[in-house]
Amino acid sequence: MIVRFFHQMASPQYFYRISGRLVPWFMVPCALLMLAGLYGGLILAPPDYQQGDSYRIIFIHVPSAWMSLFIYVVMAAAGVIGLVWRIKLAEVVAISSAPIGASFTFLALLTGSLWGKPMWGAWWVWDARLTSELILLFLYLGVISLYGAIEDKRVAGRAVAILALVGVVNIPIIHYSVEWWNTLHQGATIAKFDKPSIHMSMLVPLLLMALSFKLFYAAVVLMRARCEVLERERNSRWVQSLVEPQT
Amino acid sequence: MTPIRKKRLFLIGLMVAGIAVATTFALNAFNDNLMFFFSPTEVVAGEAPKGHPFRIGGLVTVNSVKRQEDGLTVQFNLTDNADDVTIQYTGILPDLFREGQGIIAMGQLRDDGVFVASEVLAKHDENYMPPEVASALKTAHDEGIRKQGESLQ
Numbered sequence: 201m202i203v204r205f206f207h208q209m210a211s212p213q214y215f216y217r218i219s220g221r222l223v224p225w226f227m228v229p230c231a232l233l234m235l236a237g238l239y240g241g242l243i244l245a246p247p248d249y250q251q252g253d254s255y256r257i258i259f260i261h262v263p264s265a266w267m268s269l270f271i272y273v274v275m276a277a278a279g280v281i282g283l284v285w286r287i288k289l290a291e292v293v294a295i296s297s298a299p300i301g302a303s304f305t306f307l308a309l310l311t312g313s314l315w316g317k318p319m320w321g322a323w324w325v326w327d328a329r330l331t332s333e334l335i336l337l338f339l340y341l342g343v344i345s346l347y348g349a350i351e352d353k354r355v356a357g358r359a360v361a362i363l364a365l366v367g368v369v370n371i372p373i374i375h376y377s378v379e380w381w382n383t384l385h386q387g388a389t390i391a392k393f394d395k396p397s398i399h400m401s402m403l404v405p406l407l408l409m410a411l412s413f414k415l416f417y418a419a420v421v422l423m424r425a426r427c428e429v430l431e432r433e434r435n436s437r438w439v440q441s442l443v444e445p446q447t
Numbered sequence: 448m449t450p451i452r453k454k455r456l457f458l459i460g461l462m463v464a465g466i467a468v469a470t471t472f473a474l475n476a477f478n479d480n481l482m483f484f485f486s487p488t489e490v491v492a493g494e495a496p497k498g499h500p501f502r503i504g505g506l507v508t509v510n511s512v513k514r515q516e517d518g519l520t521v522q523f524n525l526t527d528n529a530d531d532v533t534i535q536y537t538g539i540l541p542d543l544f545r546e547g548q549g550i551i552a553m554g555q556l557r558d559d560g561v562f563v564a565s566e567v568l569a570k571h572d573e574n575y576m577p578p579e580v581a582s583a584l585k586t587a588h589d590e591g592i593r594k595q596g597e598s599l600q
Contacts, residue, residue: 249581250543251571258575284455320568321541327483365463369470382483382504384551389573398575 210289212429213438219422226419233412240405248402257315258402262390263410265308267417268336269371271301275343276368279361289425291357292432294364295347296424300417302340309333320384328377329385332370339367353432484551491530495556503532503562504551504570512546525552525562536564543569 241259248255275297282290312330313323324330343360350356378387389397390406398406433439448456474481484504485495495501508524508531515522520537523546534552544550544567554564576584 246577246579248575249578254542255575280456280459283459284452318542319571320543321566322568325483325568328481362462365459366466368463369466373470373474381478381481382486384483384568384570386571386573389575397573399577399580401577402575 210287212289212292212433213436215289216426216429219426223419223422226415226422230412230415230419233408233415237405237408237412240408241402245402245405246399251319254315254318255402257311259406259409261308261311261315262406263413264304264311265333266410267413268301268305268308268333269374270414271297271304271417272336272339272364272368272371275301276361276364279364282357283361288354288357288432289429291354291361292425292428293421295343295357295360296421296428297417298340298343298347298360300420300424302337302344304413304417305333305337305340309337325384327383327385328381329374329383332374332377335370336367336374339363339370342367486527487525487530487532488527490532490556490562497556500553500555500565502551502553503534504549505532506549507544507546509546525550532562533560534562534564534567536567538567540567541569543571 237259242256245256247253275294278290278294278297281287282294309330316325317323343363346363347353347356347360350359377383378385390403430439430442484502487503487505489495490503495503503525505525505527508526511524513522514520517537519539520535521540522533522535524531525534526532534554536552536554549570549572551568551570552562552564553566553568554562556562
């Protein structure tokens with residue numbers, strides 16, 4: 201039953217039909233959650249006891265940074281599935297994720313830099329957390345350009361999967377960098393369960409934003425994957441029948 | 448799973464494991480260079496590089512911040528609750544600089560043991576709360592210290 205479901209999902213034609221219907225189901229909750237999160241974060245949440253209102257960049261910065269790691273893991277996992285089982289759709293998902301992940305990484309670096317100048321006193325420092333996140337951005341850019349450089353998209357998909365897998369070692373480094381080394385970047389606020397380091401009134405909008413960013417990714421990766429599927433299958437009959445006027 | 452897929456999965460696993468091991472060795476080898484700053488204890492023990500700039504990190508000792516007459520030069524002690532280093536800095540301090548706050552200073556050790564900083568960065572901790580909660584916590588903390596003092600007498 202489950203196996204049959206996956207086999208069906210893996211067929212590009214079926215995927216194209218289903219994903220088109222799924223996109224609004226992700227987009228609408230994403231927009232609602234983002235509105236709620238922004239209202240809660242920018243208007244309802246009180247200012248911080250030390251940073252005043254400057255801390256509010258957390259509502260964009262932290263979810264973006266989480267997404268930059270999450271999307272990379274998804275991309276690498278899709279890469280493995282593509283390499284081992286030779287499922288075309290997995291390759292499509294992997295390469296469709298790369299530009300979204302790169303955008304979130306860039307956003308995390310940019311917002312962090314904007315916050316760092318007034319709070320730390322520097323736009324950029326070469327500490328372990330910041331440097332490893334910058335390497336992540338380069339990995340994403342490498343994946344995108346490698347895919348663009350190879351003509352045969354099946355070969356390109358495999359090459360990209362290998363590159364993504366090589367880079368996956370960077371993910372735990374980014375996560376644990378603040379514990380393994382002395383860094384200027386502060387430690388994790390959310391990823392510990394012993395005691396909350398953030399007040400409830402700030403935590404709730406932060407989690408709403410994080411969920412909204414997840415849904416945004418889900419919607420956008422489906423949209424990108426649909427385009428990629430159409431382009432790859434442009435010579436097949438079902439794509440032809442989509443473009444040609446119905447008689 | 449067919450044998451060929453098993454083999455592919457095994458090869459991928461091997462590749463990732465190999466890269467992980469290589470990275471671990473490399474990071475271990477460069478461990479000292481990846482440390483963003485030295486602690487006052489390490490500086491007092493003479494582990495910090497002499498004659499060229501490095502970073503020092505710690506907490507600003509309470510009641511140690513002194514401003515010189517020119518209004519820009521600040522002198523304060525930096526502590527890790529074990530050892531103290533005196534820091535001298537001329538320039539604008541970041542917003543988060545205050546006594547008891549974690550900071551990182553970039554600069555050089557003078558022969559008399561004073562660290563002359565060319566840059567001071569504030570290190571923020573991972574705690575976020577509204578001002579009322581912070582003041583309530585502080586009141587409770589002071590109360591606790593007062594009670595402890597009473598019970599000792």
